[in-house]
Amino acid sequence: MVKSLSSALAVLVGLSAVPALAQDTPTLTIYTYDGFAAEWGPGPQLSAAFEPICNCTLNWVAADSSIGTLRRVQLEGDTTDADLIVGLDTAIAGEARATGLFADHGLSLEGLTLPEAWTDSQFVPFDYSHFAFMYDTDKTATPPRSFEELIALPDDVKIVVQDPRSATPGFGLVLWIKAAYGDRAGEIWEGLKPHILTVTRDWSESYALFLDGEADMVLSYTTSPAYHIIDEGDDTIKAALFEEGHYPQIEVAGILKSSDQQELAQQFLAWFASPEGQKIIPTTNWMFPVVDLGAELDPAFAGLPQPQKTLTLSDEEIQANSSAWIDEMLAAVQ
Incomplete structure (x- = not known):
């Protein structure tokens, strides 16, 4: 009931062009590994760049490893607080898919630069090496x-x-x-x-x-x-x-079916896979971006054998x- 009332108020406030109340700001809870959420990792910079766009809050919840994030979601099942997992990779994506806990991302993902063609309907790549x-x-x-x-x-x-x-x-x-x-x-x-x-x-x-x-x-x-x-x-x-x-290793992100923030999660993944989101990755997660950043990619990466x-x-x-x-x-x- 409270959730429905908040949604109704948000619609009314939006229609009247009045700034949204702080308590109506949606939160996107993202499970990830500890290095990604650390102050020197991509998480804080992604939050700083995306939150003004979405008028939302990114809540990073870190496990000791990406395998740990999957195990946690498997234990929590449909009761998980996670809207997204960021940091699985293609080696464990099949196992993650088999849980039935992940939704289709619904994105076209054209123009990616990866070692192999990308056709996965549930997981969105965000870096590789x-x-x-x-x-x-x-x-x-x-x-x-x-x-x-x-x-x-x-x-x-x-x-x-x-x-x-x-x-x-x-x-x-x-x-x-x-x-x-x-x-x-x-x-x-x-x-x-x-x-x-x-x-x-x-x-x-x-x-x-x-x-x-x-x-x-x-x-x-x-x-x-x-x-x-x-x-x-x-x-x-x-x-x-x-x-x-x-x-x-191609690292991926996926939306949980149980999330009540499906559209916001999709918006984040679309932004994350765009040049604007991808330019944060190389010098925080020390991996290649999944799109061509051109001159925005540090030359040190281009020179790597x-x-x-x-x-x-x-x-x-x-x-x-x-x-x-x-x-x-x-x-x-x-």
Whole structure:
């Protein structure tokens, strides 16, 4: 009843051209991962840019990972407070879709610049990069050019990776090796085992170990060097490009069917996928935008070497086999 009365008042106020009352300002609750909502992440800047447009409030609710946001919504079901999830990726989009909790976005999404054509009717992409191992040119003059070259290095060459059960990069590495090597994936994992310093719960922990000099390489993204170039003036951190190709991470956002802010959520996603929203992404989330920003994209991004080959797996393959592939990885490295 209260919600209906508020809606009626909002209509009357709008018709009379009187400024809306503060209590009538709608709130869009967005579940995301902690780095996205952090003061240095995209969330605050997106709020500052979009709230004056929509005359609304963006309420960012952070979990420890994007996988954590999906698990929370799965537990809450139709009672969730979330209107949107921002920060899933294509590796877990199939699982998210299978929950039946997400609505169609209803957007045309023309003119996107992605490693693959976009046809998803439920999830809207907002950034992308490829998984890659970072190395420091001051320590590693000649990086490996494949997983097999990495395996062949002396055992004291150490890498840090993330747990695929809690971190999307960790799961991305499982998919990368499976897409590149198929039935040989277990063999590759066994070869990597002597080089793995540790498997961390999240990306930030592993990257810190790398920056502290505890490991020679760390699983991250081909766009990660842009952060060091732009924010630190340091061009010694590079991505090792592998001849077998690289697996992409495309991050996506989706509207919950249970949301009572369907139109506002759609408005936000349309804006987020536009150049106005996308220009915030590169230097806050350190990923490529999904539209061509032209001169508004920092030149540091344009100069980053990128893979010659993008590897892919279908949603169906991932859903049917992800548990077994993760088990294969854990059995090999533990």
